[in-house]
Amino acid sequence: MNDMPHAIHSKAIERACNLDRAWFAANPDCFFLLRDTLPMEFNGQLEKLPEGLVWRTLVAGCGEAPLRIRLPISMTAFPPCDAYSQDDLARTFQTFAPERLHKMLDFIIQEAQA
Numbered sequence: 001m002n003d004m005p006h007a008i009h010s011k012a013i014e015r016a017c018n019l020d021r022a023w024f025a026a027n028p029d030c031f032f033l034l035r036d037t038l039p040m041e042f043n044g045q046l047e048k049l050p051e052g053l054v055w056r057t058l059v060a061g062c063g064e065a066p067l068r069i070r071l072p073i074s075m076t077a078f079p080p081c082d083a084y085s086q087d088d089l090a091r092t093f094q095t096f097a098p099e100r101l102h103k104m105l106d107f108i109i110q111e112a113q114a
Helices: 004-026 086-096 097-114
Strands: 032-037 053-060 069-076
Touching: 004 032, 004 053, 032 086, 053 086, 053 097, 069 086, 069 097, 086 097
Parallel strands: none
Antiparallel strands: 032 053, 053 069
16 A cells, blocks of 8 residues: 555645644734645645636634644635735635634634633
8 A cells, every 4th residue: 555645645734733833833913824735735636726826725723722723725826825914814714614613713712712
């Protein structure tokens, strides 16, 4: 059996988690991060998008809390990830995340504030 895809996916997840952990540690007042999606970050390759669209990852979390939500979103390539405010990203999360992820984010925030 070929474990190569699983190994690559595991390394991508580890890299994504480390990047997100460092970003939230440096930005403790933020609940959302938008960044470019890493190759193999999600289970398998994401579908090829039409020209002008890119995959971005919306990460929801809270400071040092170990649990974060990562949501792949197709968006226009412009503006860049850092052009969006926390309010913009909160609206994006509310629009695209399934209800179960809304509840999970509420739990993450409550745990971090406890």
